Amino acid sequence: MSTDAEQDGQSPADWRRWHEERIVAVAAPHGPLSLTGTHWLSDHPDGRIPGVPGRWREDGDEVLLTAGPEDGLTLDTKPLTGEARLGPDRGPIDTSRVARGDRRLVVLRREGLWAVRDFDPASPARHAFRxxxxxxxxxxxxxxxxxxxxxxxxxxxxxxxxxxxxxxxxxxxxxxxxxxxxxxxxxxxxxxxxxxxxxxxxxxxxxxxxxxxxxxxxxxxxxxxxxxxxxxxxxxxxxxxxxxxxxxxxxxxxxxxxxxxxxxxxxx
Structure with missing residues (x-):
């Protein structure tokens, strides 16, 4: 006879599945191991973030992103040339609006400050993880x-x-x-x-x-x-x-x- 805990999904087998799923999620292409930088725009008043394409500037309740063909950025999967106004990304990382190839550039806001996070599946941490x-x-x-x-x-x-x-x-x-x-x-x-x-x-x-x-x-x-x-x-x-x-x-x-x-x- 199963215990109440097992009926509630609290069993060694359930835990093993949860643990295995966690490892897979952490090691996913845009999981936490892929984060290579959190860049606060207040630290980059000229809008240029080292290693991140485009120009990112605060503009009130939005971020103004300016990009040219040489930046290789896409917005909502389409090539971005010119300006785009962005709010915070709130969904899964791989659905963020701005990308460059496999990289995802995620807009973040905390206590009124804006940042751009760079998630790169090629990060050293992801490839070192066991x-x-x-x-x-x-x-x-x-x-x-x-x-x-x-x-x-x-x-x-x-x-x-x-x-x-x-x-x-x-x-x-x-x-x-x-x-x-x-x-x-x-x-x-x-x-x-x-x-x-x-x-x-x-x-x-x-x-x-x-x-x-x-x-x-x-x-x-x-x-x-x-x-x-x-x-x-x-x-x-x-x-x-x-x-x-x-x-x-x-x-x-x-x-x-x-x-x-x-x-x-x-x-x-």
């Missing part, structure tokens, strides 16, 4: 939790992986019990109702990456949620230095060693 080191599934780390929403959303300032401090939106906390001790993690609420936690623990920087992500599914009508550390994720900045991942907010460093989930990137 796998993701992860701890095999252990039912001990799949826990019952309760989501407690805040009365109003909160924003806390946290350091990011690029050394700058930015706001992190939080919509509530999840409470759970591990080995008889009560713990909480502050979480953001995604548009589809799922949750996102940035956390550290006693293994961070000592056997696992310095912090990790947890993405529980949306709570049920009673607020119940599965807190499955077997599916703790490496953040994008574990695969490329050019991501600006937020560090854990105050209170999200667990005093226990979470020996579960993804731990580190492994290169050949």
């Amino acid at each position: 796998t993701i080191e992860a701890t095999p599934y252990d039912p001990r780390w799949s826990l019952d939790g309760v989501f407690r929403p805040y009365d109003t959303d909160r924003t806390v300032r946290v350091e990011n992986a690029d050394g700058h401090e930015r706001g992190l939106g939080l919509g509530g906390e999840i409470a759970f019990t591990l080995d008889g001790s009560a713990h909480t993690l502050q979480v953001a609420v995604e548009p589809d109702g799922s949750l996102w936690a940035v956390f550290a623990d006693a293994t961070s920087g000592r056997g696992s990456y310095r912090f990790r992500f947890l993405r529980p599914a949306a709570p049920d009508a009673e607020g119940r949620v599965r807190v499955d550390f077997n599916r703790a994720l490496l953040p994008p900045c574990a695969f490329a230095d050019h991501f600006i991942c937020p560090f854990p907010p105050p209170g999200n460093t667990l005093p226990v060693a979470v020996a579960a989930g993804e731990r580190n990137r492994v290169d050949a």
